Amino acid sequence: MxxxxxxxxxxxxxxxxxxxxxxxxxxxxxxxxxxxxxxxxxxxxxxxxxxxxxxxxxxxxxxxxxxxxxxxxxxxxxxxxxxxxxxxxxxxxxxxxxxxxxxxxxxxxxxxxxxxxxxxxxxxxxxxxxxxxxxxxxxxxxxxxxxxxxxxxxxxxxxxxxxxxxxxxxxxxxxxxxxxxxxxxxxxxxxxxxxxxxxxxxxxxxxxxxSVKVAEMAKLLENIYRAVNIGMVNEMKMVADRMGINIHEVIEAAKTKPFGFTPFYPGPGLGGHCIPIDPFYLSWKAKKHGVDTRFIELAGEVNTAMPNWVVEKLSQGLERFDKTLAGAKVLILGIAYKKNIDDMRESPAVAIMALLENAGAEIAYCDPYVPVFPRLRNHYFDLASVPITQQNLEQFDAILIATDHDCFDYQMIQNHARLIVDTRGRYAKFQTDTIIHA
CATH class of the missing domain: 3.40.50.720 (NAD(P)-binding Rossmann-like Domain)
Structure with missing residues (x-):
């Protein structure tokens, strides 16, 4: 010293x-x-x-x-x-x-x-x-x-x-x-x-x-571990959906095993400042060393595609009411990347909103944590959060739960929404014609 x-x-x-x-x-x-x-x-x-x-x-x-x-x-x-x-x-x-x-x-x-x-x-x-x-x-x-x-x-x-x-x-x-x-x-x-x-x-x-390299790699391992497992469970969700199986019930059953299983939960895609980004940092650097990180990149592809899956499920739900995405009025619930926070970084809700707007839907959002849509690097919507009231719920063709903040009144939403697209499993126990599990 x-x-x-x-x-x-x-x-x-x-x-x-x-x-x-x-x-x-x-x-x-x-x-x-x-x-x-x-x-x-x-x-x-x-x-x-x-x-x-x-x-x-x-x-x-x-x-x-x-x-x-x-x-x-x-x-x-x-x-x-x-x-x-x-x-x-x-x-x-x-x-x-x-x-x-x-x-x-x-x-x-x-x-x-x-x-x-x-x-x-x-x-x-x-x-x-x-x-x-x-x-x-x-x-x-x-x-x-x-x-x-x-x-x-x-x-x-x-x-x-x-x-x-x-x-x-x-x-x-x-x-x-x-x-x-x-x-x-x-x-x-x-x-x-x-x-x-x-x-x-x-x-x-x-x-x-x-070394500093070990510390740098440890952080990537932590987040890529989550990204890969979320990609896996998102893919399992799509398979279970086609088979008519409730993925959330499957997860609850699987996690009763006291060893060898860690529960991960599906959603509309990845958000936040690390998990959607870190796999690409490692795969970019790995290529410099002649290594192709196929497994990690595949998980990234699955997670990146989830907003498209959600919009397709919404489209299928609207067809039950003889409606299409073009002209449909859709309320997005929650636009932060995870519940009970105001962080918008890489939020999958934003990708969903962009897809809906491109399809001709009329979109609005409700998020008490984000009262006015911020100016993000990739997307901007000239919107402010609208309150959840019986009157507001009834005027929309569909309510899409992108981020399940605990402050939302889910019972009132269920009572008055024409169609609910649930990407977070809030209504996992309900199997009705008016609730789409996405």
């Missing part, structure tokens, strides 16, 4: 270090609040001036994070900024920015690279840089290390570099930032020791691994 490393670890252990969090979204903001709660001074960086202004005023822009929590952090010294020169004041810089896909389904690391380039002129000895954004194995070594080394600082001696993947699960009240074990890999062993000191005061369990 050299003197620079020792001084930095002591500051981190004593909560005397300033923590800089780059990207104040669904990952970065909760992490910032957690560091603040423990007693660190925290600077939050974001390119969105509106977010910065709201946070400094003690206001939240994420539904599950209350204004009072933001106000408490501000009172404790938390500040948000879009001035990256302030990164020089932080001993730790944690990067929590998006890693989406390009139109060609290749990794888009532009947000990560922009973040590193923004802080690079202000880096100095005695700092640690941690990347938390989900990415392919090799990113930390191939993209971050050269940029940090170009500043003239020696990684592992003067400045320290780690990869510690985020593991946020929006809407899951059982696990907050403190309770979710934190994987950490270092570019060198000295880097790892600094990374462990960075997180162990704020996270209950920190899990060291031998």
């Amino acid at each position: 050299n003197n620079t490393q020792a001084r930095l670890i002591k500051k981190l252990n004593d909560a005397e270090a300033t923590i800089g969090v780059i990207g104040l979204g669904y990952v970065g903001l909760p992490l910032s609040l957690r560091f603040s709660t423990v007693g660190y001074q925290v600077i939050g960086f974001d390119i969105d001036a509106d977010k910065v202004a709201k946070l400094n005023a003690g206001k939240s822009y994420i539904e599950r994070i209350k204004d009072t929590h933001i106000a408490q952090a501000v009172a404790a010294g938390f500040t948000a900024t879009d001035d990256y020169a302030m990164s020089a004041r932080a001993e730790a810089l944690i990067i929590c920015v998006p890693t989406p896909l390009t139109k060609q389904r290749a990794p888009d690391l532009s947000f990560v690279i922009d973040a590193v380039d923004a802080i690079a002129p202000h880096l100095h000895a005695g700092q640690v840089v941690s990347l938390e954004s989900t990415t392919y194995p090799g990113t930390t070594e191939e993209e971050l290390y050269p940029r940090i080394s170009a500043t003239g600082l020696t990684v592992g001696e003067q400045i320290f570099l780690v990869y510690s993947p985020e593991r946020e699960d929006p809407g899951n009240l059982d696990f907050d930032a403190r309770k979710i074990p934190k994987i950490c890999g270092g570019y060198t062993d000295r880097c790892l020791q600094v990374g462990l000191a960075l997180y162990r005061k704020t996270i209950d369990v920190v899990v060291p691994v031998s």
Whole structure:
């Protein structure tokens, strides 16, 4: 352990270090609040001036994070900024920015690279840089290390570099930032020791691994495991539907086995910032090493095709009433990617809405968590959430449940909807002419 490393670890252990969090979204903001709660001074960086202004005023822009929590952090010294020169004041810089896909389904690391380039002129000895954004194995070594080394600082001696993947699960009240074990890999062993000191005061369990590549691959394995199993159960759903079998009853029966089975549930497709994207990150990188990830890509194809399956099931349901998609009035229930949250990233509901609009349907949506449709990168609808009332339900030809928020009155929906297309199994026990299981 050299003197620079020792001084930095002591500051981190004593909560005397300033923590800089780059990207104040669904990952970065909760992490910032957690560091603040423990007693660190925290600077939050974001390119969105509106977010910065709201946070400094003690206001939240994420539904599950209350204004009072933001106000408490501000009172404790938390500040948000879009001035990256302030990164020089932080001993730790944690990067929590998006890693989406390009139109060609290749990794888009532009947000990560922009973040590193923004802080690079202000880096100095005695700092640690941690990347938390989900990415392919090799990113930390191939993209971050050269940029940090170009500043003239020696990684592992003067400045320290780690990869510690985020593991946020929006809407899951059982696990907050403190309770979710934190994987950490270092570019060198000295880097790892600094990374462990960075997180162990704020996270209950920190899990060291031998390299940044192992940490990067572990995050991909976690999410691809889910993507593949969801693809499998979505395919099973389609097979069961053709056979007249209730897939939800099948799952309930199968999960009574006390070993060797983990239940996964079908839906209208994958959503969120990781699971729909991560398989493509690995398959892209695998091709660079001459490996064809056929199994993973097949699961991606199944999941990507689910919105089309849902729309086809809706079309079949409308035929019972001598109607077609063209001109049909359809109310989408829930447009966030999962229930009880306001996160719209990669939501399959948006793909369904686009397919319906292209088919000539008249669409509306209800989602108390998303009062106005946001401006997304790929789709935009000039719509606002409509309330669920008896009158509203009765004027639509079909109600399509894309995201099953607990706040919906499912009994009232069943009582007054002409046709229900259920993609989430809310009405799994009902077999009627007016409920389509999709």
